Amino acid sequence: MVRTTDLENNNFEQGVNYISETAYKFLSKSKVYGGEIIMNKIGSAGKIYLMPCLKRPVSLGMNAFMLRLNENMNTLFAYFYLTTKFGVWQISKRVKGAVTKTIRKDAVRAIPIIVPPINLQNQFAEKIGLIEQQKKLAKQELQESEDLFNCLLQKAFKGELFSHP
Template sequence: MAQLKDSVIIQPKSRIKAGEGLNKGEYKFFTSSNTQSKWLNQYQYDKPALIFGTGGMASVHFCDTPFSTSTDCIVMYAKGNLNLEYVYRYLESHMYILENGFKGVGLKHISKEYILSISIPEVDSYQQESLISSARKIDEIICARQNQLTKVDELVKSMFIQMFGDPKSNPNSYDIIPFNDCVEYMGDIGSNGANKVVVEHLDMKDEEDYALMVRFLNFTKNDFIDDVKYVSKEAYDFFKKSQIFGGELIICKIGSAGQNYVMPYLNRPVSLGLNQIMVRINSKTIMPYLYQYLNTDYGKQLIESCINGAVTKSITKTELKKIPVIVPPTELQEQFVTFVKQTDKAKLVIQQSLEKLETLKKSLMQKYFG
């Protein structure tokens, strides 16, 4: 085993804020997110590198083309003959090593010193290249499946516009109401009491227990089985104002503020974790319609206007309640929901294929790293 500090060179820190990323651009732009989805038209780094996110959740990337990063990233070049992609493959399959380095209350962070102290197994170059080649082939197929999912999502967005028109102009002159008028209940873990009381009752653990405590990481990774946390029945019962049962809208409060998902039905007790808002809606809107509305370009603009903070972005329940929501006739919403359900069936088949590929990839990593 060799420590990273002996084999890498830390690069100067970026001063670019995460919010400056573009939806399209010439060069990849990495933030503290575990997915790379933003771009810039200029680059800061031009050598193969490891990129570590330092705030929020554990993330590591490898890039061998010119790229840029936000200020909440650490970039490392190789010293000598170290194969950085091999290091990336090891850490990608052992994310708990990075996760264990995140410390602090609220938005946790990982230190440069912790990352540099990580030990990497030493194997010969032939084994490294064999691992990398196999992993790349699986990643290519995974990428193809993910592109299929993206196309299905684009089809849903297209149908939304076709049925309801561009929400920014509201060409059908549908009623507009504040988001709060769609809400039956809105809460978060803080709804159960003051911060001190919440901390005293929060016994989140890795070992299987009575209830799952869902984190926003579970939504971004679509993983409610492997990388999960649990709480006791006592904690679940105490946090009764943030129990979730499936079908709620879950909104990130801090970091990726405003990003939102619909809670799946897990058929087990589930409690809402930190830094999230949960929303149950009344009969004025139907969740698939409301979710799609909030994730149109216009909906995202409305949410963005509610976000505060330059470095650490955040959104509050008070601001969310003010968002204007277009409300088409219920019958039309129901027609859209029927279409969404059909596309969900297609997505399920693709996702099942993805799960098999991820299992294959894990088996490959197990073979090489034990």
């Protein structure tokens, strides 16, 4: 069972909650496969997440909504729209409660969303996909550079960088 804490920490391995196969089958409406938009109901109410593909059966925890979109909406476009300053502001206007913040389904349904033609939304999603690939590659290259630097640093401290005649 994926909880918003798991999504917030991007941790789907340690300290996760499991449910029985019977419960998983019973909770058919809360099955998630990856790519869904998830919204926190309580606590950090209105916080938006994009569900990663975990390649195993997963059900959504109790304190979250899965936003189901119609065929006129690209999920990635909607996710980025809802995480803009305007989207966050629209959501925060609908969050209630002084101590424990909550948001209800009807409030979520009332959030205005612009709906450009689906081909433009799909183009946006493709560009985002390319950017995400470039970011992943850049992170990998940065890690490799840091590993190389640390290796050279160790050799320098041990006096192994220069050969002595």
